[in-house]
Amino acid sequence: MSQSKRPTLRQLEYFETVARLLNYRMAAAALGISQPALTTQIHALEASLNTSLLERSRSGTHLTPEGRELLPHAREVLSAMRSLQDHATVVSEGALTTYRLGVPPTLGPYLLPHVMPELHKRFGQLKIYVREQPHQTLVEELRHGTLDLAILPLPLMARDLVIERLFSEPLRYVVPAEHRFAGTPVVRPRQLRGERVLTLEAHHHIHALVREACDRFGASIERDYEGTSLDTLRQMVVMGLGTAFLPALYIHSEMHIPEALYVCELEGIPLVRDHGLAWRAAAPGRHFYREFTANLREIIDGRLGDVVEISGGAGGRQRRGGP
Structure with a gap:
């Protein structure tokens, strides 16, 4: 040739x-x-x-x-x-200045605006390119080198990735104005039996969490009405098509005015989704990534500690084997 x-x-x-x-x-x-x-x-x-x-x-x-x-x-x-280019940048500059960060669309818009300004203050030369994709796509792009970092739902089985736990985020039960639970601050899980629950499409991680909760509480998922986004899901609840579990960060960010919705707590059985920051185990910037993780966790705690629960330092590290 x-x-x-x-x-x-x-x-x-x-x-x-x-x-x-x-x-x-x-x-x-x-x-x-x-x-x-x-x-x-x-x-x-x-x-x-x-x-x-x-x-x-x-x-x-x-x-x-x-x-x-x-x-x-x-x-x-x-x-x-890409690894050669990253290593060359580390050698020549001492640290990468541009990172490609992936986030799920059900998290990024409601988390990043609260933390990005402070990150830029702490890391003056840091530039972050953000890409929103479903979590399965983010894992593949991280493995293939398209992304440097990704915030992913946990648990995650990945032998080739390092995952640092960041925080746990509650899911709140949301009902329309005419619902029997409207104005009820606390709902017992057994009261959900027979309730019609709306959720996102199956490729979203939150779908599996809600399906598992419905199976446990005796509620039923409305298969004919699946939201393409959290905003769509909220509007379907407003229209009285069913109830829903919405992430606390979304509620904190987007639901300052109830819009004919009521938010309830589940008594005694917290429903949460866990988030972690992941990178390739052999990445040249892995030492910086640990520093970045610690700062990100600290910023989230300072700005959103009343909404989410922060995972503890190195003790919150997850590195699992998997297929």
């Missing part, structure tokens, strides 16, 4: 993006290039490797068997290059 026909890192990045999204239009937008330019580069990569990687049909874009075989190797090359 001649030098000019060897695959380029850019072509491998394009291939990995299309393989991850399985949509040329979305991949081109994510990469900031035109769709024809992306198609040309994919064809050039296939020619250099002398094999077809992607198949396009009316049903969509799919990996060929050869593409499935070569995709992990392409990701290894890209991860190695």
Whole structure:
């Protein structure tokens, strides 16, 4: 193979993006290039490797068997290059100045505005690029090097990641104005038997928590009405379609005016979701990440300690084996 026909890192990045999204239009937008330019580069990569990687049909874009075989190797090359760049930055500057942080969409908008200003005060040169994605996507992007850090729901089974616990966030029971619990500050779990509960779509971590709670309390999830966001879920409760469990940070941030909703406490059985900060175990900036975690935990405690419960220091560290 001649030098000019060897695959380029850019072509491998394009291939990995299309393989991850399985949509040329979305991949081109994510990469900031035109769709024809992306198609040309994919064809050039296939020619250099002398094999077809992607198949396009009316049903969509799919990996060929050869593409499935070569995709992990392409990701290894890209991860190695990002690691080289990170190490070079550490050596030349002493610390990275730009970090890519992933957060779930049900947490980021209600947490980050409270902590980002103080983080910038403490780390003057720190720049954070924030990406919101479902937690399953964040784990994959963290592993592939697209992200440096991610705030993820716990527990998380990941042998290749280090996870530091940050805080526990209560879920509050919210009912519409005409509901029998309206104005009732404390509800006993047994009173939820037979209640219709709305929740988010299944790919959100909170869905599993609510489903487990409903099974335990004898309530039923409304399968026909699943929210795409916390705002949508709140509006469905307002319209009287059911009740819901909403995160405390969301309530603290977005529900200053009740809007015909009432927030109740569950007596004796706290329903919470746990959050942790994760990074790759071999990341070159891992020593800084521990310092960053301690500061983040301290800021959350100072600004939101009346809403969430902070996990304790190194004792709150989770590093688990898994598949």
